[in-house]
Amino acid sequence: xxxNVKPIxxxxxxxxxxxxxxxxxxxAALELGIxxxxxxxxxxxxxxxxxxxxxxxNGLHALHGRLLAQxxxxxxxxxxxxxxxxxxxxxxxxxxxxxxxxxFKKNASILYLVMNNETYGLTKGQxxxxxxxxxxxxxxxxxxxxxxxxxxxxxxxxxxxxxxDPKQMxxxxxxxxxxxxxxxxxxxxxxxxxCVTYNDTFKEWRAKVQDLAKLPGYDxxxxxxxxxxxxxxxxxxxxxxxxxxxxxxxxxxxxxLELKLLPDRLGPAMAxxxxxxxxAAYAKLLGGLA
Amino acid sequence: MxxxxxxxxxxxxxxxxxxxxxxxxxxxxxxxxxxxxxxxRYFRRRGLYVYSSRNVLSRIRGGHAxxxxxxxxxxxxxxxAEIDLLVAFDAEAIRFGQPELDENGLILYDSSSFQSDAPSxxxxxxxxxxxxxxxxxxxxxxxxxxxxxxMMGFDPAVTRGVIESRFxxxxxxxxxxxxxxxxxxxxxxxxxxxxxxxxxxxxxxxHERLLLTGNQAAALGFVVGGGRFFAGYPITPATxxxxxxxxxxxxxxxxxxxxxxxLAAINMVLGAAYAGARAMTSTSGPxxxxxxxxxxHAGAAEIPVLVADCQRVGPSTGEPTRHxxxxxxxxxxxxxxxxxxxxxxxxxxxxxxxxxxxxLNIAERWRLxxxxxxxxxxxxxxxxxxxxxxxxxxxxRGDRLGAEALAQRARYAYYEVTxxxxxxxxxxxxxxxxxxxxxxEHDEMGHVSVNPVNRAKxxxxxxxxxxxxxxxxxxxxxxxxxxxxxxxxxxxxxxGPIREAQERLRADGRTTRFYQARTLFPVPVDSLxxxxxxxxxxxxxxxxxxxxxxxxxxxxxxxxxxxxxxxxKFDGMSFRAPEIAERVRGG
Numbered sequence: 001x002x003x004n005v006k007p008i009x010x011x012x013x014x015x016x017x018x019x020x021x022x023x024x025x026x027x028a029a030l031e032l033g034i035x036x037x038x039x040x041x042x043x044x045x046x047x048x049x050x051x052x053x054x055x056x057x058n059g060l061h062a063l064h065g066r067l068l069a070q071x072x073x074x075x076x077x078x079x080x081x082x083x084x085x086x087x088x089x090x091x092x093x094x095x096x097x098x099x100x101x102x103x104f105k106k107n108a109s110i111l112y113l114v115m116n117n118e119t120y121g122l123t124k125g126q127x128x129x130x131x132x133x134x135x136x137x138x139x140x141x142x143x144x145x146x147x148x149x150x151x152x153x154x155x156x157x158x159x160x161x162x163x164x165d166p167k168q169m170x171x172x173x174x175x176x177x178x179x180x181x182x183x184x185x186x187x188x189x190x191x192x193x194x195c196v197t198y199n200d201t202f203k204e205w206r207a208k209v210q211d212l213a214k215l216p217g218y219d220x221x222x223x224x225x226x227x228x229x230x231x232x233x234x235x236x237x238x239x240x241x242x243x244x245x246x247x248x249x250x251x252x253x254x255x256x257l258e259l260k261l262l263p264d265r266l267g268p269a270m271a272x273x274x275x276x277x278x279x280a281a282y283a284k285l286l287g288g289l290a
Numbered sequence: 291m292x293x294x295x296x297x298x299x300x301x302x303x304x305x306x307x308x309x310x311x312x313x314x315x316x317x318x319x320x321x322x323x324x325x326x327x328x329x330x331r332y333f334r335r336r337g338l339y340v341y342s343s344r345n346v347l348s349r350i351r352g353g354h355a356x357x358x359x360x361x362x363x364x365x366x367x368x369x370x371a372e373i374d375l376l377v378a379f380d381a382e383a384i385r386f387g388q389p390e391l392d393e394n395g396l397i398l399y400d401s402s403s404f405q406s407d408a409p410s411x412x413x414x415x416x417x418x419x420x421x422x423x424x425x426x427x428x429x430x431x432x433x434x435x436x437x438x439x440x441m442m443g444f445d446p447a448v449t450r451g452v453i454e455s456r457f458x459x460x461x462x463x464x465x466x467x468x469x470x471x472x473x474x475x476x477x478x479x480x481x482x483x484x485x486x487x488x489x490x491x492x493x494x495x496x497h498e499r500l501l502l503t504g505n506q507a508a509a510l511g512f513v514v515g516g517g518r519f520f521a522g523y524p525i526t527p528a529t530x531x532x533x534x535x536x537x538x539x540x541x542x543x544x545x546x547x548x549x550x551x552x553l554a555a556i557n558m559v560l561g562a563a564y565a566g567a568r569a570m571t572s573t574s575g576p577x578x579x580x581x582x583x584x585x586x587h588a589g590a591a592e593i594p595v596l597v598a599d600c601q602r603v604g605p606s607t608g609e610p611t612r613h614x615x616x617x618x619x620x621x622x623x624x625x626x627x628x629x630x631x632x633x634x635x636x637x638x639x640x641x642x643x644x645x646x647x648x649x650l651n652i653a654e655r656w657r658l659x660x661x662x663x664x665x666x667x668x669x670x671x672x673x674x675x676x677x678x679x680x681x682x683x684x685x686x687r688g689d690r691l692g693a694e695a696l697a698q699r700a701r702y703a704y705y706e707v708t709x710x711x712x713x714x715x716x717x718x719x720x721x722x723x724x725x726x727x728x729x730x731e732h733d734e735m736g737h738v739s740v741n742p743v744n745r746a747k748x749x750x751x752x753x754x755x756x757x758x759x760x761x762x763x764x765x766x767x768x769x770x771x772x773x774x775x776x777x778x779x780x781x782x783x784x785x786g787p788i789r790e791a792q793e794r795l796r797a798d799g800r801t802t803r804f805y806q807a808r809t810l811f812p813v814p815v816d817s818l819x820x821x822x823x824x825x826x827x828x829x830x831x832x833x834x835x836x837x838x839x840x841x842x843x844x845x846x847x848x849x850x851x852x853x854x855x856x857x858x859k860f861d862g863m864s865f866r867a868p869e870i871a872e873r874v875r876g877g
Binding site: 001002003004005006008035036037038040042050052053056057058059060061062063066069070071072073074075076077078080081098099101102261262264266267268269270271273274275278279281282285286289 | 549554
């Protein structure tokens with residue numbers, strides 16, 4: 001039996017919200033029976049991005065903010081892989097914002113997990129794009145990634161979880177991973193994951209989170225209705241969580257980027273590139289030159 | 291009415307042209323490129339060697355634009371120094387082109403809106419006549435082609451055949467209008483007996499050759515070299531590589547993506563290459579600056595990527611459509627920290643094809659970033675080239691492990707230190723091939739590590755590749771007799787002008803030897819030392835202000851410093867052979 005790299009013990013602070021996501025992700029992968037060698041976790045830079053070291057699966061540690069571009073590259077090279085990108089709010093919503101917006105537009109079937117702690121933990125507590133006004137002198141308005149995601153009319157999966165509610169989180173992650181494995185498109189899940197050292201919001205968030213599924217009229221296939229529900233929840237001083245968008249029906253062939261480009265699921269990484277098998281195709285290509 | 295014929299100068303009737311140049315100038319949108327394309331097609335049908343170039347501004351329409359076609363009975367890879375025929379659609383084109391006109395050259399201009407009193411100018415009101423008879427003055431370009439065909443004594447059937455092949459795809463109406471315009475132009479010239487057959491153009495022997503740009507050849511080399519994933523961002527003069535691959539790759543399980551920026555492009559390529567695809571991006575100066583981060587990551591994380599840098603005038607936005615070779619100093623030192631990179635520099639269209647294949651092999655075998663260093667003239671100018679020979683094409687993926695090979699091993703470590711240099715690689719998705727890949731310093735298994743002993747070991751592992759891979763690097767091409775005492779060193783598109791300069795110098799008794807560098811980094815010190823030892827002096831010909839390649843050679847061969855002379859040009863235009871020859875003559 002060939003020995004492969006083994007997960008290492010976490011380097012996170014005791015009590016970090018990221019542990020919740022790590023545990024739920026392991027459970028979700030186990031529940032779906034995804035073989036470890038078919039899973040690729042593309043990690044960002046920051047505390048949360050190190051999650052690939054703590055999981056028994058392939059890990060690709062990306063550059064700061066670039067994890068989504070790399071994850072899309074992995075998926076398009078081999079659509080049979082289950083690709084998860086995971087990082088923090090600074091990585092995704094500051095330096096990586098351009099790639100984040102374009103990930104919706106591309107709609108490749110990858111799962112993007114953002115562990116949002118409203119601070120830059122690894123560099124010791126600066127304000128992040130999601131920080132509240134007043135946090136560490138922040139005077140800019142916090143960015144709401146879920147509202148933004150809801151405003152983009154792409155048949156994708158959008159959800160928010162809370163590290164203090166592992167049961168809900170595992171259910172969401174199972175659904176998101178299924179969505180990806182069925183080539184339905186981009187799945188975005190923001191996890192509210194407090195930084196116990198620099199921005200310990202556990203208590204506050206526990207009191208404020210509102211699972212939209214528990215409200216009357218909840219319909220995650222209706223983007224506008226969920227958007228309005230989010231705004232109302234925020235107006236009441238609460239934080240909406242739950243599945244925010246789940247398309248009523250998706251045709252993978254016309255929706256997911258990897259199937260639009262590679263309908264037979266055989267991608268560049270596994271294609272036969274030797275000269276002999278391609279000789280006829282090359283002769284045609286070179287013979288057709290003017 | 292035609293302008294008074296002032297073409298008292300010019301060639302005597304039937305003067306044979308064995309090596310001719312036509313320059314067509316006007317406003318962007320005048321169709322100068324169409325005339326150039328029609329002429330190039332005609333000359334190719336006659337078996338002549340063709341080199342065509344364009345000089346356009348970075349805008350879609352308007353502004354001065356010109357195109358040049360050179361045709362010769364012998365192989366060529368550069369612009370001709372003097373123009374035989376200048377075709378001008380406006381007065382500015384005459385002002386631009388006249389200084390380069392051969393003493394026996396002629397100017398053919400559209401007299402619809404201006405008159406020229408240049409001594410060698412012939413005016414025809416192309417736009418007025420074409421506008422009146424066809425309704426759209428834009429066909430003036432085809433009319434000009436018709437007049438040229440008469441003046442150069444073209445075969446009428448072949449002249450017409452070129453129009454048919456060029457416009458057939460545009461539909462019956464477009465073809466008919468162009469054929470009408472052709473006849474208008476022919477008639478104008480035929481009515482002036484002194485212009486008919488002013489020159490004669492003989493047939494050449496290059497019938498089997500293709501007319502290709504370096505960009506197209508690099509795209510073809512990428513495909514045949516097994517490249518299957520490309521991501522890029524539009525940028526002059528690199529964009530055509532992406533456009534060609536958008537046509538070539540999809541039927542071969544390949545993927546081409548136009549990314550949101552160069553950061554995304556290089557990172558998509560990193561992801562695809564990590565997953566096991568042969569992957570490339572192409573860019574130019576400003577995009578290269580953005581990709582620098584990703585290329586460093588490829589070096590640290592040991593991910594094989596190929597980056598084609600189509601050099602243009604820099605820094606900043608510079609001159610997007612103009613020629614320069616000023617990225618080498620950046621590339622040789624690119625990125626923060628230290629990591630191995632290889633810089634390969636094709637000099638001909640054939641090189642662009644074959645060296646792209648070899649660059650892919652080197653990248654994947656040694657798991658590092660490889661730069662394919664091109665330049666605007668090589669990328670975008672068209673040249674007749676022999677059909678590509680697939681004989682020398684080899685696909686070498688290094689030690690790529692499948693499930694069976696993995697099952698035979700005790701351990702799979704992405705960063706395994708091996709005596710030969712590169713580590714074996716298993717694509718993700720293969721049982722037994724789980725790996726951790728990171729740009730953080732890491733141990734052999736890919737675990738992050740700051741252990742000083744490990745750090746030193748991993749630096750040796752990565753940097754040592756540059757020494758071990760040396761035998762696989764593209765060798766230089768040397769031209770000229772071994773006993774020549776004057777050396778010339780160059781890379782990229784200077785190949786053509788240097789080869790012609792050698793002929794000019796030989797004609798006046800100066801034999802020279804040319805070292806065409808095809809690997810720039812790691813600096814090929816052994817072959818350079820041998821070359822420099824064989825000559826008294828060596829001119830390093832390059833398009834930049836500071837002599838970047840000369841500096842690189844000096845840094846690596848300080849003891850040969852005294853033999854090196856720089857021969858530089860940095861005005862955005864390609865060298866022409868006489869400029870190089872004169873500088874060498876001057877010492």
